[in-house]
Amino acid sequence: MSGFGLRLRGLMRKEFLQVWRDPSSLAIAFAMPVFLLLLFGYGVSLDAKQVPIGLVIEQTSPAAREFAGGFVQSDYFAPRYFANLHEAEAALLARQINGIVHLQSDFARRLQANAPAPIQVILNGVDANTARLVSGYVQGVWDKWLGAHAEGNGRTANRPVQMEARIWFNSALRSRNFLVPGLIAVIMTLIGALLTALVVAREWERGTMEALISTPVTVREVLLGKLLPYYLLGMGGMLLSIGMAVFLFQVPLAGSLWVLLLAGTLFLLAALGMGLLISIAAKNQFVAGQIAIIVTFLPAFILSGFIFNIDSMPPAVQLITHLVAARYFVAILQTVFLAGDVWEVILPNALALLVMAAAFLALALWRAPRRLE
Amino acid sequence: MWWRIYALLAKEFLNLLRDKKSRFVLIVPPLVQLFVLSYAATFDLNQMPIAIYNEDSGQAARDLIARFTGAPAFREELRITRQEQIAAALDSKRVLLVLHIGRNFSRDLLGGHQSASLQVLLDGRDSNTAQIAQGYLRSVLSRFNNDWAAGRGQAGPPAELVVRAWFNPNLESRWFIVPGIVGLLTLVVTMTVSALSVAREREQGTFDQLLVTPFTPTEILLGKAIPGLIIGVLEASLSIFFAVFWFQVPLLGSLPALYLGIVLYVFSVIGVGLMISSLSLTQQQGLLGGFLVIVPGVILSGYATPIENMPELVQHFTLINPLRYFLVIIRGVFLQGLQAADLLDQYWPLALIGLFCLSCAGWLFRKRLY
Structure with a gap:
């Protein structure tokens, strides 16, 4: 087993060096969340004021x-x-x-x-x-x-019934309070998929995958070696985003941080697994990049309940949203931030994330190349 | 010069279309997205789950509730009988809102001295939906009030609102969203094609070879830009075809005005994409750069949230965003029936962005050779 540990360490070291030398990976993990949160937090508002x-x-x-x-x-x-x-x-x-x-x-x-x-x-x-x-x-x-x-005119209003509305959880109806938590899910989707979608495809394209396969490392080790460094990068990006949401944008965090981090871990594993699967299937950075953008960003933006409410979509589309991991994460984020640790919401969604993460990682392992064609 | 550009074009198209997977990702996913997103992206409420908590036994309360549950925007998910159940229903997101009719409802309504009160408890987590739902509730209630007053021979309200919406009389979100999606998908496809084009050759080392051939930088630039232009325009045409014939969005204005807008828009997006691409050394950098433009480009375009709601400073930023201009063009031509002459203010910024970025890209071709 020490051979396993040694080989894994070697692979992770290689992966970290690669991240370090092409700063665009670091930019994806840290600069992009800051940039996007600033953009959304200040730029986007659904409240029509003035x-x-x-x-x-x-x-x-x-x-x-x-x-x-x-x-x-x-x-x-x-x-x-x-x-x-x-x-x-x-x-x-x-x-x-x-x-x-x-x-x-x-x-x-x-x-x-x-x-x-x-x-x-x-x-x-x-x-x-x-x-x-x-x-x-x-x-x-x-x-x-x-x-x-x-x-x-000394009369009562001619309104037989009067409506009295009370808003729970976000009584000022600040749209920022619901956009910023949802945005964390969009950002994490981007980080997870973008970071990993290119990494395996890149090895194929440059021919280094063949070199890797001919060494004693196993497929499982290669995938783990790719997963762990990017997982750490992604969690760093997530902590940064939560910090900005709470301290810069003053979004109240009603629930607990550990629930968020746990949910974030599950979600990130699903996103990274999807990225790996894409890059294994594509074997070419152009195709992997196109697929990553098309199956991650737009669905996370539109099918996750981040802006558009899932309950008013047609039933067929609602079914499709169940395949979008961001949907579960957005529900958890909005609830934990604004309502607190409501287990009726957190548990089923976390379970769905767990299933998706397991499925994607298993698929990636299964589809991973074992030998040269 | 022309045969050389022709040769370059043949090479670029071969590069893009030779591989079965590349062909596939250029055509199928964007169309699937057009369909799914067009159906999904709506601000109209439809069959939203609500809960009813009725403590009054009168007929009037039942009538009022029937008005709400009968409206297409809402569906009754839950009947509540005790106060404590309200929190559980809202917390778990089972319902969007709870309608609460108190014990004194019928007495107040029939007594006529004071308004009976209808309490609404809304889940504010999604503040936009909560606001829209309030609007729906208010209009259902005001119809009920008018009918109630008329049924008793009382005068209605002394003044009435007569609301009319131009260009989209039923305020259907889809008429607004689907043309927007055409712009969005064209942006994504064109941007990724052009942002990766030079970066790929740089990474594979073939770009240096290209630079030492007799091709001039202008020819190389045209060779890189024209395939993107053709792909972008075809992609947009296909999306527009489905917008008109499948989603039945009315196309009132002139098609040439729309196509002039599409060509200029795709041209400017390619300019931005090639500029990013010529700055990038690897495809990962190219893709990241493309993303860093696409995401703010979509958010700050007025696609989902109006530009007027943004802070002043951010509104200035939107002036360099091609999608912003294209959305005005495509929505204007579709819904308002605008002609080319009405859209000059949108055309020239697109042309300017494209020209500026392409010149930068051409300059970078020569300068960044390492």
Whole structure:
């Protein structure tokens, strides 16, 4: 067994030297997480704050002013007044504003006469998500105004049922709090797959794999020698990411660190196993690189529940998401960060990660070349 | 000069397409992705699991609940009978939200002196979904309120919102996402093809040989750029075909305007890719460089999150991102029916990025010979 240990040490030393001499591996493990987290943490927000919106008020009246005041006071809007609908529509087309709220000249008169006064809202539907959020915010302003208007007239609001919403876990609805934990999963996917996808393919392409096979080392040793150094690099990247999430972006960590690290280990093993499998199957860095990007980054970005909610996807696509390891890791990360150690979420997802890691590593071992063709 | 470029092109295409696996990765995965991602990437809520906690025995409460469970956005996953069950249902992510109707609901509603209250408890872990869900709930509730008032001969609210969305009247996410995915996939394929092209020859040592042949750097550059251009445009065309005929996204504008945009976009992406490639000594470096451009390129493009929401400084960064311009072009042509003349502001930055990066790449060919 000491032969095994010795050979493994030799292989790992070779792998570490290779990492050290081509700094792009170190860059993947450490510079990329920092870069991506900064980019996401500061650059991406789904919260529409200070949405530019155009107000067209054809005839000023106390009621119309009161209504417009709701937009000025709201955090969600940065209103701009337009003299007529035509100008506002031009601004909407030029994407200077995201929506128009239009009060016609008979607004006050119809309000007085108790004939329902229409408030026209025009949205730019090209960005459907923003349009929907803006529409919700406009509804909020309108709702508030209705209550105040009725009270001002000494009546109760004409709302038989009123909704009272309470948000758990992320009561301020800071999108950063849910994006940053999810992002850790995306970054780890990249690290795991990118680091390993190229390493075996590179040995084939350069012909050094043949040299390795002819030495006394076994396949298992070669794979372990590749896995361990990159596992250590990946965990270093993960610790760095968690540290940045907590200290730089002030994402509350409600659960415990060891659960995160354990889940991270399982996930990283799955990601590294997938990378190894790709590189064994491809034997060519170009193909391995293409496959690694296509089966890792985009699915981790879109099919993991990181931005798009899995429950609203069509059933067939939901089935496919079960093959994406990031999906389980994102669920664990979001829960441990924002809700705490909820075992009903952690255990099944961790089990799924374990199964995936075992499957990928076993497949990699099975498909690994034993002898020259 | 032309026959030499032709010879280079033949060599590049052979290099890319000779291998069965290379051919496969260029064609099949992007199409699979187009389908899966187009179906997956939606912000519309559909059959989201909700829990009901009804402490009121009246008919009105049952009617209100039926409105929510009957809406296509929601499906009843769980009936709750005790307060303590709420936490378990939300913690475990079994449901997105709990609708709670208190004991006094019917009394308040029928009494008419004060609004009856409907309490909603939402899982805020995914803040975007929570916000969208609130919007859906509000619109279901406001319909209920209007019907209730009308049924009792009471006046409705004194003013009503009439919401109209231009270009996408039903605010279907897919109309917005699918054209975006065309840009995304074209970016990924074109970038990796060009980012690895020079790096591969450097790693294998054939690039030095190429440099000592009578080819001029410009010819080598064209030989490297044109295959990427052809592959990128074909890839985009195929995706657009499926966007129009499979996903039924309306294509209102002019096809030539779109194709001018595609050619310029692919041109600029190749420029960036070749610049990275000529800086790289190994394919791993090339791939990493490609990634370091693709990831921020996707994130800072307005593909999933609007550029206006980004901090001012980051918004300036997006100005060097080709995908940003292409998204305006493709969404504008598809949904708004724009023509080439409307898109000049998007065309010239793409051309500029491409020209600048290609010149850098050509210069680096000669300077970085070691």
